[in-house]
Amino acid sequence: MAENLSGKALATAIRADVAERAAKLTASGVTPALAIVVATDDDGTLWYVRSIVKAAEKVGVRAVIHTVENPTVEAIAATLTELAADDGTHGIILQTPLPKGVSLTDLAHLIPAAKDIDGASPVSAGNLVIGTPAFAPATAEACLELLAHHGVPLSGKRAVVIGRSAVVGKPVAQLLLRADATVTVTHSRTVDLPAVARTAEVLVVAIGRADFVTAEHVAPGAVVIDVGTNTAADGSLVGDVEAASVDGVAGVLSPVPGGVGPVTTALLLRHAVAAAEGGF
Amino acid sequence: MAENLSGKALATAIRADVAERAAKLTASGVTPALAIVVATDDDGTLWYVRSIVKAAEKVGVRAVIHTVENPTVEAIAATLTELAADDGTHGIILQTPLPKGVSLTDLAHLIPAAKDIDGASPVSAGNLVIGTPAFAPATAEACLELLAHHGVPLSGKRAVVIGRSAVVGKPVAQLLLRADATVTVTHSRTVDLPAVARTAEVLVVAIGRADFVTAEHVAPGAVVIDVGTNTAADGSLVGDVEAASVDGVAGVLSPVPGGVGPVTTALLLRHAVAAAEGGF
Numbered sequence A, B: 001m002a003e004n005l006s007g008k009a010l011a012t013a014i015r016a017d018v019a020e021r022a023a024k025l026t027a028s029g030v031t032p033a034l035a036i037v038v039a040t041d042d043d044g045t046l047w048y049v050r051s052i053v054k055a056a057e058k059v060g061v062r063a064v065i066h067t068v069e070n071p072t073v074e075a076i077a078a079t080l081t082e083l084a085a086d087d088g089t090h091g092i093i094l095q096t097p098l099p100k101g102v103s104l105t106d107l108a109h110l111i112p113a114a115k116d117i118d119g120a121s122p123v124s125a126g127n128l129v130i131g132t133p134a135f136a137p138a139t140a141e142a143c144l145e146l147l148a149h150h151g152v153p154l155s156g157k158r159a160v161v162i163g164r165s166a167v168v169g170k171p172v173a174q175l176l177l178r179a180d181a182t183v184t185v186t187h188s189r190t191v192d193l194p195a196v197a198r199t200a201e202v203l204v205v206a207i208g209r210a211d212f213v214t215a216e217h218v219a220p221g222a223v224v225i226d227v228g229t230n231t232a233a234d235g236s237l238v239g240d241v242e243a244a245s246v247d248g249v250a251g252v253l254s255p256v257p258g259g260v261g262p263v264t265t266a267l268l269l270r271h272a273v274a275a276a277e278g279g280f
Helices: A008-027 A043-058 A073-085 A104-110 A122-130 A138-149 A169-178 A193-197 A260-277 B008-027 B043-058 B073-085 B104-110 B122-130 B138-149 B169-178 B193-197 B260-277
Strands: A033-038 A062-067 A091-094 A158-162 A182-186 A202-205 A223-226 B033-038 B062-067 B091-094 B158-162 B182-186 B202-205 B223-226
Touching: A008 A043, A008 A138, A008 A260, A033 A043, A033 A073, A033 A260, A043 A062, A043 A260, A073 A091, A073 A104, A091 A104, A091 A260, A104 A122, A104 B122, A122 A169, A122 B104, A122 B122, A138 A169, A138 A223, A138 A260, A158 A169, A158 A193, A169 A182, A169 A202, A169 B169, A182 A193, B008 B043, B008 B138, B008 B260, B033 B043, B033 B073, B033 B260, B043 B062, B043 B260, B073 B091, B073 B104, B091 B104, B091 B260, B104 B122, B122 B169, B138 B169, B138 B223, B138 B260, B158 B169, B158 B193, B169 B182, B169 B202, B182 B193
Parallel strands: A033 A062, A033 A091, A158 A182, A158 A202, A202 A223, B033 B062, B033 B091, B158 B182, B158 B202, B202 B223
Antiparallel strands: A182 B182
């Protein structure tokens, strides 16, 4: 059985740090506040957004959901522009999914880098590539934090990322590269994906398909990070990794739920506090 | 002997297209113009910059060298800010190397994306990652154009990039990924680089060390793109690939000089004309 790369203890530690910093800010007259712009009535998304609000309240961060009625590009843009100019809002999250015909790339540039706590804007993405301070997408950063927390070395290691989304795959590749790993990005067009994946000492899976990665994708002893958050037929949360089969091959495996997820939420709150402090 | 992946015919074709578009612009009252900001007195750099000016003149693009005297960060920033606001300047290149203590990342954000014809700013880099229209660094784009010109397919191919600079390695990896290659980025910390490089069907070398890549890095029949521009002891231009040894193994090899270089210059001019047209 693979070692369990739980994110719970790490998330707890991050939240404790956030609570301390939030209390200091509040004492100095600034209540750290984040805004979540929601343009969907998807149940799962609304549940997730409310879970962020609850987690924020627990650590002294104010989180406000801004639901955009009749969410056209223009209407969402107007909300983002208003929040960008609002001194009382330190962090802005534009929650996906967006309505049909509305793309994150049409809107993310409206979030100023200093408030872009989920690293969605082109400026944040570019700074991540170039190496200047910026907020990384929280999910991507959570993978690296989880690896660091469990003492997994990355310098010189072969890392393979499955998935090339702008939200996870590409930024996690940038962060792994910054940590001196040798990084391969794979995707739907990759030929013989299992063989490429088996070259990985560290395998990050962010393809968005339930149970996609099986034992044939994993080298014996590899570290496997499962970023997937898929909803199973029975409504439960399942990852991109078929844990039952991978567990016998991997050396270390992050669980879903309880791995990357709680760390991601904690990092969003840490970013909000950092933004309120005036940094990254 | 490997097939010679020359950039000369491609560069000629690009320059012909640029000349046609520049003539149309000029006829309509807009002379396409680019500014090259120079903050060094390095001979090689000055020679290179003058070669761009000459190439620009030949296709009807005005190129002006702006030499920054006493080039502090502030002085260079002032020049960039002035050019950013100047309606008669359509493209801006901040030429490297910069003086000691001055970093491209301190300054590149001052180039507006619409004028950033060498893809140096964080916004350009981010748009490249996200997939929104932007100018890519000309050298990185030249690699892809060279491959396309010679009919090298990329979808599903294993590509390995040696070097992770923000100017070449990282953007060329983004462009290869966009072309559906499976992309590995390697660097100085990569363990057993020759073995990793040998997994490449397409190998792009941008490490900045003369004759660094030898036959042991190359799989039989591989396509090798040499981005290196190193000055040999006798003053001649040499690539990062030891051509004499790689020639017998690679299927295709881009020469230095005459490979990526002329295409890069032609693309800078194409970008300048595109900027004057109001696009990318």
